[in-house]
Amino acid sequence: QKEVEQNSGPLSVPEGAIASLNCTYSDRGSQSFFWYRQYSGKSPELIMSIYSNGDKEDGRFTAQLNKASQYVSLLIRDSQPSDSATYLCAVTLMNSGGYQKVTFGTGTKLQVIP
């Protein structure tokens, strides 16, 4: 089982709709959860972070975390063509040396259709 799993997509949504991106992780000890956006040919950019169960909202973005189900999601409301990118889920876990190791999922490609 992969440590961080995402559906590779592409996920196609019409402009103005809600895009829902999902991520599951394998280790119950995982502590911090991040969503990065990566445009084609560019570097990943942090858009949301979440550390406790529940929802966290920032503008059009909402991150949701359910540690019991080992599930984290990202909702994008009023999707815009400029949201078309690959969204990477990242999870931290303390390694045997006592350091936080970040593991990325393979990403979900989102296409917002005008």
Next chain:
Amino acid sequence: DTAVSQTPKYLVTQMGNDKSIKCEQNLGHDTMYWYKQDSKKFLKIMFSYNNKELIINETVPNRFSPKSPDKAHLNLHINSLELGDSAVYFCASSQDQAGGAYNEQFFGPGTRLTVL
């Protein structure tokens, strides 16, 4: 002012050559990382340094040798380059290793390495 910078942006070289990539951050962060992103876009951590100390060393061939002269700089030297080393290499930094927001990472623009 660029927060995390890398040089060069593109690197095209022959198999068997040795090359280096340099990274600098001006965010005052304690922790820096090297990632490899392959053609399938999977972003895999290679190394992490915290205050010049190597703290994460994934299963990477020992042809790859990182070096951190100070906490603002992290370089990657690759010996005897192979075709499979072709990828985009990203440098990143975070405030430190304390967890939570301290692990939020800021990425450099990437170095696209092509081995012929």
